[in-house]
Amino acid sequence: MTDTQTQSKQLISGKKVTEIVGIGRTKLNLLVKANQFPQPIRFSQNFIRWDLEEVNAWIEEQKEKRVTQ
Structure with a gap:
Protein backbone atom coordinates (compact mmCIF):
# COMPACT_ATOMS: atom_id res chain seq x y z
CA MET A 1 0.00 0.00 0.00
CA THR A 2 1.44 3.39 -0.96
CA ASP A 3 1.62 6.40 1.35
CA THR A 4 -1.23 8.04 -0.56
CA GLN A 5 -3.46 4.99 -0.11
CA THR A 6 -2.63 4.81 3.59
CA GLN A 7 -3.27 8.52 4.06
CA SER A 8 -6.66 8.37 2.33
CA THR A 26 -18.14 27.24 13.53
CA ALA A 34 -26.82 21.67 6.70
CA ASN A 35 -25.62 18.39 5.08
CA GLN A 36 -23.26 20.37 2.86
CA PHE A 37 -20.13 18.66 4.18
CA PRO A 38 -19.32 15.00 4.91
CA GLN A 39 -20.81 13.82 8.16
CA PRO A 40 -18.38 12.96 10.95
CA ILE A 41 -18.03 9.55 12.52
CA ARG A 42 -18.95 9.73 16.21
CA PHE A 43 -17.22 7.20 18.42
CA SER A 44 -18.46 8.94 21.57
CA GLN A 45 -19.73 12.35 22.67
CA ASN A 46 -16.25 13.89 22.53
CA PHE A 47 -14.45 11.64 20.04
CA ILE A 48 -15.42 12.71 16.53
CA ARG A 49 -13.46 12.09 13.34
CA TRP A 50 -13.87 12.67 9.60
CA ASP A 51 -12.78 10.32 6.83
CA LEU A 52 -9.91 12.09 5.02
CA GLU A 53 -10.98 10.54 1.71
CA GLU A 54 -14.48 12.06 2.05
CA VAL A 55 -13.03 15.47 2.94
CA ASN A 56 -10.74 15.36 -0.11
CA ALA A 57 -13.68 14.33 -2.32
CA TRP A 58 -15.69 17.30 -0.98
CA ILE A 59 -12.82 19.63 -1.88
CA GLU A 60 -12.74 18.21 -5.41
CA GLU A 61 -16.51 18.73 -5.73
CA GLN A 62 -16.05 22.36 -4.73
CA LYS A 63 -13.36 22.78 -7.40
CA GLU A 64 -15.68 21.31 -10.04
CA LYS A 65 -18.48 23.67 -9.05
CA ARG A 66 -16.06 26.58 -9.37
CA VAL A 67 -15.15 25.60 -12.93
CA THR A 68 -18.73 24.99 -14.11
CA GLN A 69 -20.29 28.13 -12.62
Missing part, protein backbone atom coordinates in the same frame (compact mmCIF):
# COMPACT_ATOMS: atom_id res chain seq x y z
CA LYS A 9 -7.86 5.76 4.87
CA GLN A 10 -7.15 8.03 7.81
CA LEU A 11 -9.68 9.45 10.19
CA ILE A 12 -8.91 13.05 11.10
CA SER A 13 -10.00 15.44 13.83
CA GLY A 14 -12.14 18.52 13.37
CA LYS A 15 -9.05 20.65 13.96
CA LYS A 16 -7.25 18.92 11.09
CA VAL A 17 -10.33 19.30 8.85
CA THR A 18 -10.40 23.05 9.49
CA GLU A 19 -6.67 23.26 8.68
CA ILE A 20 -7.08 21.33 5.42
CA VAL A 21 -10.19 23.15 4.23
CA GLY A 22 -9.23 26.57 5.60
CA ILE A 23 -12.46 27.28 7.48
CA GLY A 24 -13.23 27.79 11.15
CA ARG A 25 -14.86 25.29 13.44
CA LYS A 27 -18.39 27.20 9.72
CA LEU A 28 -17.53 23.49 9.66
CA ASN A 29 -20.31 22.75 12.14
CA LEU A 30 -22.79 24.80 10.09
CA LEU A 31 -21.88 22.95 6.88
CA VAL A 32 -22.20 19.56 8.60
CA LYS A 33 -25.56 20.50 10.12
